[in-house]
Amino acid sequence: MTLEEPVSTITPIITDAAAAPSASYSQGIVAGRLVVTAGQVGRDAATGELPATLAGQVESAIANLKAVLAAAGLDLSHVVKTTCFLTRIEDFPEFDAIYRKHFSDPLPARSTVGVVLAGDLLFEIEALAVKPEEVA
Template identity: 50%
Template sequence: MEKTVIATPNAPGAIGPYSQGWTVGELVYTSGQIPVDPATGAVPEGIAAQAEQSCKNVGAILEAAGVTLEHVFKTTCFLADIGDFAAFNEVYAKYFTTKPARSCVAVKDLPKGVLCEIEAIAAK
């Protein structure tokens, strides 16, 4: 089975010992994407802007692997505050229009103090 590391300057670089993503056979796996602007390293304010940037970052990794958000069949979403669930969903729904299977959980903390993180699995 063919395995390939995904690397793109259009999404934030890894801040630890991991890759932005992998293709394994016909599947594409992204690492969790926090809302860091890859061009500036800045994190926007508020859950809506952060959800937007996280979705864009996931999309950039998928694009580097030759697929789009429409190919995603599973996501896992992490929120620093479950009270942000509705606002997060509003943004998420604009990007993940095919309504992939999803888990969404609140966690104690996320890297860099961000409010959300998204990882995805897509099929080529």
């Protein structure tokens, strides 16, 4: 299958290694070679606890993202686009430094926006990844 071909199968990604969805959505979707993740927040997958700090939430959210990708047989190197959400846009430099520790060159395309997130959430990340042809 190439990216130009129609998608014949859409498969949800479900893993206990990432925080469980808190509403009606899949943790991710595999559609052909495309893998699209739901927004991953910093809740601990095992306990559901949310770190109090931005750094803790970013690290935990990226760990959840890695777990969803791993359930599809991928890792962060397959990510081509992320969208990141910060409740305090002034926290961008701290977030960016942590993000850069996890993603290597070539860095994915990225959008980062300031938003109001539910409860005590300070950060959320979603991603679009592409499976290599030999993995598809």
